[in-house]
Amino acid sequence: MSDARITDLYEVTMAHSYLAEGMTAPATFSLFVRRLPPGRGFLVAAGLEPVLDHLARCRVDAGDVAAFADALHRPVRELEPLLGLGFTGEVRAVPEGRIVLAGEPLLEVTAPLPEAQLVESFVLNQVCHQTAVASKAARCVLAAAGRPVVDFSLRRTHGLQAAEQAARLGALVGFAGTSNVAAARAYGLPAVGTMAHSYIEAFGDEAAAFRAFIRSHPGPVTLLVDTYDTVRGVAVAARVLTESGLHEGCAVRLDSGDLGALAFAARxxxxxxxxxxxxxxxSGGLDEYTIRGLVRSGAPIDLFAVGTLVGVSADAPYLDAAYKLVDYDGRPMMKLSAGKATAPGAKQVFRGPGCADTVALREEPAPPGAEALLEQVMAGGRRTGPPRTLARARAAFAADLAELPAAARRTDSPRPPTAAVSPRLARLTADVRRRLEDSSAQAAPAGRD
Known part of the structure; x- marks a missing residue:
């Protein structure tokens, strides 16, 4: 199946109509998050790399035209104007790993209007999901306060692609490894894992199971100790490890019960x-909230394995994001809907010290001491450079995190910074709003006497 079919039907109907009307001038769409999810003080930009891959190879072929015609119950010949439509435009985006705030464009697409419209659904899908998961994972790293965190989410994510993304995104924000062997190999990550309770049960005796595991895997090993009685399991593991002579690098894993109290007993x-x-x-139902509680209690836990709650970003599984037209054929555009108004014009975000951000028009100069967040990553339908490596994304995240105010990094009741709006953007917004409201008033039918 062609990638061009990975879109919502209304993207197809709009693109087809634009072509029929000759509306192929350049359009700029801006993708942003209106407001942060509850409990979030920041977001971590992610998902850009698969977006660029998609745009570079997306082209409507004959099979796509037939699929669109079938979905619309129309003759194939009527949808043929879409044949050959690909992406020839440019993308400016916040690189993966950078911290972003509400109201700031994560990326802007500028392309002939039908092209920019057709790709909307894929772009939103990738950026929203991956930014949500990366932001959840980042909070786990903060809560762990320097202790390693690893990804165990493969079995609970919403599909295999989501699992691979979760492993990559965890690594992007500082996770120490993943249980997902395919993802570990794909991204050069340490593969981590121990054993399941079923392994212990199959032997019927913890000591026999531990000895067999050590014979097959001569070390270092991690022994799962809570299949029956956790305290007794730790004692058995200690005895077997002593007998085997394995000490350095080995561990025991707690997966249930009062993890804090059991960690003290195990130590x-x-x-x-x-x-x-x-x-x-x-491990076992961990996320930033439980990790924070364990760290604050002083529990002697050396490593946290997170799975379900992080892999699906359970407490904030979606973002209130939008992909909105802000300029067409040189004319600034905006939406006036109540609670969903947008700002017109192609934009840039300037970041000052302490993540003091200003959303401005793209052509504005950077304020003194500020840097531009959005970079040109695609021109003429092609990448402007090689894919961003995990190492670069991780370094960008670490640098931004160091600048983020402490109140935004809090696990509980964080206070996110608010991006300012430049005076020029504020004036343009007011001017366009006035123009649209005047035009709407003139178009409205006169009332009856």
Whole structure:
């Protein structure tokens, strides 16, 4: 199936109509998040790389035209104006890993109107999902306060592509590894994992299971200790590790119960057995909130494995995002709908120290000491440079995080910074609003006496 079919039907009907009307002048669409989800103090830009891959190869072929015609119950010949339509425009975007705020464009697409319209659904799908998951993962890294976090989300994400993305996005914000072997290989990440409770149950005896595992995997190993009784399981693991001579790099994993209390008990048992270097890892329904509580309690947990709640961004699984027309054929455009008004014109975001951001018109000069966030990443339908590496994205995230105010980094009740609007953009917005309201008033039918 062609990638061009990965779109909503109304994108097809609009693109077809634009072509029929000869409306092929350049249009700029801006993708932004209206407001942050509850409990979020910032977002991490993500999803740009698959968007650029899609735009570079997207072209409507004969099979697509037939599929569109079938969906619309119309003859193929009527949809043939769409044949050969591809993406020939440009993209300016915030690079992956940068921190973004509400109201700021994450990317802007400028292309002939039918092209820019047809790709809307794919662009929103990738940027919204990946930005939501990356932002959730980033909060786990903050909550862990320097302790490693790894991704265990493969079995619970909404599909295999989402699982691979979750592994990559975790790495982007600082995760130490993933259980997903395919993702680990694809992105050069450490593959991590232990054993399941079924493994222990299959042997019927914890000591026998641990010994068998060590024979197959001579170390370092992580032993799952909560299949039956956690405290007893830690003691058995300590005995088997001592017998085997394995100490350095080994760990026990807690996966249920009161993880904080069990971690303290496990640490006492391991230290008492002369195994101070054996680490304690924890998993089982963890996210930034539970991690924060465990860290604050002083629980001696050395590594956190997060899965379901992070892989699906459970508490904020979507973003209130939009992809809106802001300029067509040199004319600034805006929407006036109540609660959903947009700002006209192609834009730039300028960032000052401390993530003091200003949303401005694209042609405005940068204020002193500020940098432009949106970079040109595609021109003439082609990338302007190689794909951004995970290492670069991770470095960008770390640098922005260091500048983010502490109140925005809080797990509970964060206070996100608010982007300012430049005076020129504010004036243009007021002018366009006035023009549209006057035009609407003139077009309205006269009232009866």
């Amino acid at each position: 006492r048992i391991l230290d008492g057995a002369g195994l101070p270097h054996v680490r304690i890892s924890a």
